[in-house]
Structures are given as C-alpha cells and as structure tokens.
Amino acid sequence: MSGDQIDWDLLRDAAIVALGNSYSPYSKFPVGVAGFADDGRVVSGANVENASYGLTLCAECSMVSQLWATGGGRLTAVSCVDGNGESLMPCGRCRQLLYEHGGPQLLLMTPEGVLPMAEVLPQAFGPADLETRGPAE
Numbered sequence: 106m107s108g109d110q111i112d113w114d115l116l117r118d119a120a121i122v123a124l125g126n127s128y129s130p131y132s133k134f135p136v137g138v139a140g141f142a143d144d145g146r147v148v149s150g151a152n153v154e155n156a157s158y159g160l161t162l163c164a165e166c167s168m169v170s171q172l173w174a175t176g177g178g179r180l181t182a183v184s185c186v187d188g189n190g191e192s193l194m195p196c197g198r199c200r201q202l203l204y205e206h207g208g209p210q211l212l213l214m215t216p217e218g219v220l221p222m223a224e225v226l227p228q229a230f231g232p233a234d235l236e237t238r239g240p241a242e
C-alpha cells in the first residue's frame with residue numbers, strides 16, 4: 106500500500122481523540138497514537154505513566170495492546186501525535202514495537218512526512234532473525 110492511499114487525516118484525528126485518554130501527570134507530555142490494522146479497523150492508544158517513572162507505558166504500547174485485544178492482525182499505517190496534535194517520532198523502544206506488529210513496510214507519519222519502518226528502524230532485529238538463526242545449541 107502506498108502512502109497516498111491512506112486516510113492520514115482520519116488517523117491523526119483518531120490519535121488526537123486518544124490524547125484524551127493519556128495519563129501523564131509526571132511528564133505532562135500527553136501522546137496519542139492511532140493505526141490502521143490490515144482488516145481496516147482503527148486502533149489507538151495513549152501514554153500511561155507511573156510514579157516509578159521507568160514503568161511508563163508509551164502510547165504505542167497501549168495501541169498494540171488494543172490491536173491484540175480486538176482481534177490481532179498487522180499494522181499497516183500509524184500516526185503518533187504530541188499534545189498539540191503535531192506528528193511525533195516514536196521513541197526507540199516503540200519503533201521496535203511497531204516493527205514487530207507491522208514489519209518493514211509499515212508506513213509511519215513523521216515530522217518529515219510518510220516513512221516506512223525500514224527507514225525509521227534500519228537494520229532492525231526482528232522475528233525473522235529468530236527464525237533464521239534459531240536457538241543456540
């Protein structure tokens with residue numbers, strides 16, 4: 106699927122709605138994210154922080170949980186926004202999460218425009234490495 110076949114406005118609007126579910130009293134930096142699954146449904150999430158700061162769940166974690174809570178599948182396109190509704194680059198950990206559930210072809214709306222995960226997380230470690238390398242003897 107190419108980037109111009111995707112309703113990016115719909116995804117951004119869904120990510121902005123998801124911002125309303127953010128629990129971010131510590132950073133005061135709400136994040137919302139929304140994505141299309143390969144069956145066309147929209148999944149979304151917001152960041153959920155913790156008094157033990159390192160336990161914070163990023164918005165992408167919430168979205169991936171919703172993906173699996175509502176039937177699973179693959180992510181095809183994702184839009185992540187900050188509290189002003191502007192595109193936000195996912196953090197490094199979340200790039201790995203998105204790669205797991207969308208692979209290198211997943212399209213991401215970024216501040217630089219639409220980019221595939223292959224560019225957002227180049228030379229990624231992923232499920233294929235486990236298959237091709239197998240467990241150590």
Ligand code: THU
Binds near residue numbers: 154161163165199
């Ligand atoms: N955050 C996300 O939810 N996703 C990202 O990709 C970047 C960072 C959240 C985590 C924390 O609650 C707040 O943004 C500030 O780092």
